[in-house]
Amino acid sequence: MDSRSFTLLEVIAAVTILAVAATGIIQGQSGSVRNILQSEKLSQAFYLAQQKMVETEIQIQKKGLDSFLAEEKGEFEPEGLKEFKWVRRIDPVEIGCYWPQAANEESRAQDPRIAGAAQFMENFVRKIVVEVEWTEGKKVRNASLAQLFVNEKDIPTNLLPQ
Numbered sequence: 775m776d777s778r779s780f781t782l783l784e785v786i787a788a789v790t791i792l793a794v795a796a797t798g799i800i801q802g803q804s805g806s807v808r809n810i811l812q813s814e815k816l817s818q819a820f821y822l823a824q825q826k827m828v829e830t831e832i833q834i835q836k837k838g839l840d841s842f843l844a845e846e847k848g849e850f851e852p853e854g855l856k857e858f859k860w861v862r863r864i865d866p867v868e869i870g871c872y873w874p875q876a877a878n879e880e881s882r883a884q885d886p887r888i889a890g891a892a893q894f895m896e897n898f899v900r901k902i903v904v905e906v907e908w909t910e911g912k913k914v915r916n917a918s919l920a921q922l923f924v925n926e927k928d929i930p931t932n933l934l935p936q
Contacts, residue, residue, distance in 0.1 A: 819906040819917035863903045
């Protein structure tokens with residue numbers, strides 16, 4: 775037997791190792807492609823949420839905050855965006871989130887600063903939340919943006935800084 779030749783067992787072992795390595799490489803590549811597609815959808819969703827937030831700000835400046843429902847839902851019009859849906863909520867802001875002492879009524883009654891700040895938040899500040907939702911396979915995914923909006927038009931001039 776020639777010492778430079780391979781046995782059948784050596785060839786089978788080499789082919790098996792090559793097959794296992796190729797399978798790992800292919801799985802890694804398909805995982806990378808899947809992650810890229812998910813990232814693209816997430817980026818698109820955040821872009822759409824930001825667009826809806828800007829539209830909301832413009833509408834608030836034109837029509838005022840009181841012209842909005844507490845929650846509105848819709849779909850995006852362009853053909854390529856039909857899979858994305860949006861929800862916009864306009865919520866009152868509880869001052870206790872930002873000033874822990876203001877969370878209870880006793881603190882508000884004792885400190886006029888807390889009571890005034892709580893009343894200001896209740897009357898003039900709203901939290902705008904825009905969520906964009908889409909489906910990937912069997913999973914429902916979403917992206918959410920939130921911001922505080924101060925309704926400056928309705929603030930009495932004696933409450934504004936000089």
